C-alpha cells in the first residue's frame with residue numbers, strides 16, 4: 001500500500017544524486033522503519049550495562065520502545081517495554097534494577113525477567129470468563145524475535161527470519177574484535193553513561209557524514225586550531241602536550257588531500273570500514289607501559305598485529321558507528337523523519353593501565 005503511494009520509489013536514488021524526499025517524506029521513513037530498522041540486527045547495548053539479575057536498560061529499536069534485562073539465569077533478554085494488558089510502559093526510567101520481577105504500574109500484573117507472565121492480581125474476581133491467564137502467551141511481555149551478542153555487544157532483531165548476527169556482521173565484526181583485542185584482558189566494559197544528542201535531521205545524514213572523509217579538514221578546522229593553541233599552551237606550562245588534544249589538533253594539520261587518502265571499504269548489508277588514523281602509536285611512557293602489558297598478554301607478534309589494525313571507524317548498517325581504536329561507538333536511533341537520537345558510548349579496556357583509560361576518556365569528552 002505504502003509503496004503504491006510512492007510510485008517512483010526505485011527512481012529516488014541515482015548514482016550521483018538522491019531525491020530530497022528520501023530525507024523528508026514521513027511515508028518513506030515509515031517504510032524504512034518497517035523494512036530496515038525493525039528487521040535488521042540493531043545494537044541494544046553492552047552486557048556490562050546489566051551485570052546483575054534484574055538490571056535493565058531501555059532502548060529504542062525502530063519505532064519500538066524496548067528494554068534489555070539480565071535474568072536470574074544470567075541470560076540477557078530483550079523485551080518490548082510494554083505491558084500486554086493495556087499497553088502501559090513497564091519501565092519509565094532509562095535504566096535500573098527491577099528486583100525479582102517486573103511489576104506493571106497500572107494493574108500490577110507481574111512478569112519474570114524473560115517476560116513470562118508471573119501473576120495477575122484479582123485473577124478470579126477481575127478477569128473471570130476472559131482469555132487472560134498464564135496459558136495465553138499473549139499475556140506475557142513480548143520478546144524481541146531474536147537476540148544475539150558478539151564479544152559482549154548485544155543486538156536484537158524484531159524479525160523472526162534472517163541471517164544470524166555473525167552472518168549479518170560479516171567483515172564488520174572487526175569493529176568489536178579490534179576494540180576488545182586492544183584490551184590485555186580481551187574484553188571491554190561500558191563507561192556507565194553516554195552523550196545523548198538529538199539532531200534535527202534524517203538518520204541517514206548522520207551515517208553518510210561518518211563516511212565523508214573530505215569534510216573534517218574543513219568543518220573541524222576551527223576545532224583543530226583551537227586544540228592546537230591549548231596544546232601549545234599546556235606544553236609550554238608543563239613541558240608535555242596531552243595526546244587527547246593532539247588528536248583534535250590533527251584536524252587542522254591533516255589537509256584535505258591527505259584525508260582523501262583514507263579508504264572506504266564497502267561490504268554486504270551496507271556495512272563500511274573507513275581506514276586510516278593519525279598518531280595512535282606515540283612513544284610516550286604511558287603508551288610504552290601499555291604495550292608492555294599487551295606483550296605479556298599476547299606476545300610481541302600478536303600485539304603488533306592488534307595495534308597495527310588500520311581503522312578510523314566501522315559503520316554497521318543501519319544504526320552503529322564504531323571507533324574501535326578509541327573505544328567509542330555511536331548508536332543512531334531514528335525518532336522521526338527529521339529527528340535522530342545519537343547515543344555516544346565509551347568503553348574501558350579491561351586490564352589496560354589507568355593512564356590509557358584516562359587518555360581515551362579525555363578524547364571522548366573533547367571530541368564529543
Ligand code: FES
Pocket residue numbers: 083084085086087088104105106107108109
Ligand atoms: S496495563 Fe499493565 S497491568 Fe494493566
